[in-house]
Structure formats: C-alpha cells, structure tokens
Amino acid sequence: xxxxxEIERKFLVDKSRLKLPKKFxxxxxxxxxxxEGRSLRVRKVDGGYILTLKIGKGARRVEIERPLDKAEGAAxxxxxxxxxxxxxxYAVKHKGHVWDVDVFxxxxxxxxxxxxxLDDEDEKxxxxxxxxxxxxxxxxxxxxTLATHPISMWREAFDxxxxxxxxxxx
Numbered sequence: 634x635x636x637x638x639e640i641e642r643k644f645l646v647d648k649s650r651l652k653l654p655k656k657f658x659x660x661x662x663x664x665x666x667x668x669e670g671r672s673l674r675v676r677k678v679d680g681g682y683i684l685t686l687k688i689g690k691g692a693r694r695v696e697i698e699r700p701l702d703k704a705e706g707a708a709x710x711x712x713x714x715x716x717x718x719x720x721x722x723y724a725v726k727h728k729g730h731v732w733d734v735d736v737f738x739x740x741x742x743x744x745x746x747x748x749x750x751l752d753d754e755d756e757k758x759x760x761x762x763x764x765x766x767x768x769x770x771x772x773x774x775x776x777x778t779l780a781t782h783p784i785s786m787w788r789e790a791f792d793x794x795x796x797x798x799x800x801x802x803x
Contacts, residue, residue: 639687639696640754643774644764645795646734646745651763653734657721660735663713664777672777675701675709682706691770693754715780716740728759740783743791746774766795 658679666673670690676683682701687694701709710717719738724731730749737744747764768774773782784791 637695637697638693640693640751640756641748642692642751642758642767642769643746643748643771644760645766645768645774646747647763647765648745651725651734651745651761653723653736654725657723657736660720660722661710661717662776663710663717664715664780665709665713667714667777667781674777675706675713677706677710682709684709692751713780718776718780725761727761730758732761737779737784740785741779742784743788744774744779744784 660676660678662674662676664672664674670688672687674685674687676685680703682703682705684699684701684706686697689695716739718741720735720741721738723734723736725734725747726732730751733748733750735744735746735748737746746768747761749758751758772778
C-alpha cells in the first residue's frame, strides 16, 4: 500500500466503557477548502501545524500531509471557512492496533469518535467493547461536516442516533 492512501474506519464510542489514558494531544482544525469528496485543512497539534489534503469518500482516501511553520499555520487558522473544531485525541492500544479516540469540545461537545487505520480495506481487526455504531463514510461524522453542522445544531437527532445498539461483527 502506498502512503498516499489512508484506510480508516470510524466508530462512535460508548464513553462509559472506555478508560482514557492520561496523555492526549490537543487539536484545533479548520478547513481552508471544501468541495464534494475533497477537503484542505489546517491542523494545530500541540503547537505545531499540519496542512492536509483529503480526496475521496469512505474508508479509503487519498491523504497528503505537510508540516507548516508556525507563521504559515497561524495565518491559515485565521482564514478557515468555519469556526475551528476543538478536540482532544487519545491513543488507545487494542489487540495490535492503535485507535485514535477524539473527544470533541465546543459546538461538538458530547461527541466521541474512534478511528482505526488499516493496511488493507479487507483487513480483519478486533473491535473493542467500547466501540458502538460504525460511521465510516457517514457524512454527518466527517470533520469537515462537523465544522459546518456541529452536533449542537442537531443535538436531539444526535442523542437519538447514539442510543445503545449491538455492535455488528466483522
């Protein structure tokens, strides 16, 4: 697999079943450009900046990342299309994979998502018991959509959507 592609599955998290580690990364991200199946974002992670281009939909997408110096990153953060998304990211190891667990703040407070990166679209992996509904490819849970339509805008529907359900097996 080329590093040009990202293969990622995304899930909602049952916070009551997950014990988060103490260590996390503080993330702020905003979008410079957004079009059908494409986005260009700037992300501030613990003081450093990264510019990311994503193309495609679903689990497998083109992803190109480049570091930015602080002046470039700060200038771009001031020019995002929408308010920035704020979250804490925790790395949680589970049976051979590292899951990125994002705990959202601000307008997306209450949302917790877990992502696992895979080497192949058909790769088998063990789902932790704290993972619930899969939202891979669900536009509502794409960060670019959460910037324009945060959870606070559809809180009732979000709460209903997150009602417990049995996680589906691979």
